[in-house]
């Protein structure tokens with residue numbers, strides 16, 4: 001039987017609906033809506049699209065959207081001053097600095113300057129540490145989205161062997177931590193892993209976060225595995241157009257897997273929905289302080 005396709009767009013839409021209802025209740029209760037501030041420096045076209053989509057999604061769930069579009073020549077000090085102002089602004093619950101930043105700005109220094117309780121991307125080392133030690137924090141959005149999609153295919157992943165291919169700070173490492181918290185036995189694979197196909201074949205749950213188009217072939221998938229494909233790769237087609245593919249050769253994987261996320265329409269739509277969820281969480285904690 002071919003694999004179930006996990007519909008990320010539908011799951012994300014349900015999550016946004018739940019957030020919208022909660023925002024409506026909380027806004028009435030506290031006299032203001034949660035606020036998300038997004039800072040974009042420069043004119044990178046892909047970043048402009050992301051920021052526009054984030055702003056639209058924020059307004060759609062009833063949150064307050066604040067956008068700062070800064071010139072590419074903005075100095076690091078000016079950017080740090082803006083982050084400090086937003087940290088101290090009681091109407092701002094979440095702060096997101098769109099990456100990549102221009103080369104003259106030290107991204108790490110800027111991310112470190114964000115108040116960890118407003119760090120809705122979950123990239124601050126304080127939040128990474130909270131995740132690692134099982135404390136309440138803000139969890140990176142794409143890994144949270146992967147876990148919600150996994151729930152669509154499984155009641156509990158406890159005891160399963162999860163293989164995460166990729167060890168970045170924004171996807172691979174945090175998703176591995178979340179799988180560990182969910183009682184999986186976790187292996188993290190990377191570019192230096194020996195015999196990656198054999199490693200993948202041992203996975204009951206396979207998370208692909210590599211950034212290499214269709215690198216993971218169908219016969220690398222254990223029969224009955226759940227596959228979450230985080231990769232987003234644009235490739236040229238024979239017709240002279242381009243299309244998006246994941247890190248997994250989906251068509252080949254379909255006869256092997258129990259369930260798989262498609263690209264596009266799998267993990268992608270979850271990321272912004274989880275960002276809104278983090279903003280709501282930050283707002284709720286802010287109200288409790």
Ligand code: NDP
Pocket residue numbers: 142165166167168169170171172189190191192193196209210211212230231232233267268269271
């Ligand atoms: P990075 O480039 O930061 O990390 C890629 C990881 O893949 C590294 O750990 C690298 O290993 C590993 N890798 C590279 N080549 C191989 C190989 N041949 N075999 C095994 N492992 C390999 O990428 P990200 O984590 O930021 O992103 C991964 C993918 O997910 C990309 O396609 C990106 O576009 C997508 N993405 C999608 C999002 C969404 O919203 N759906 C959000 C974020 C990312 P090593 O450490 O050894 O170099």
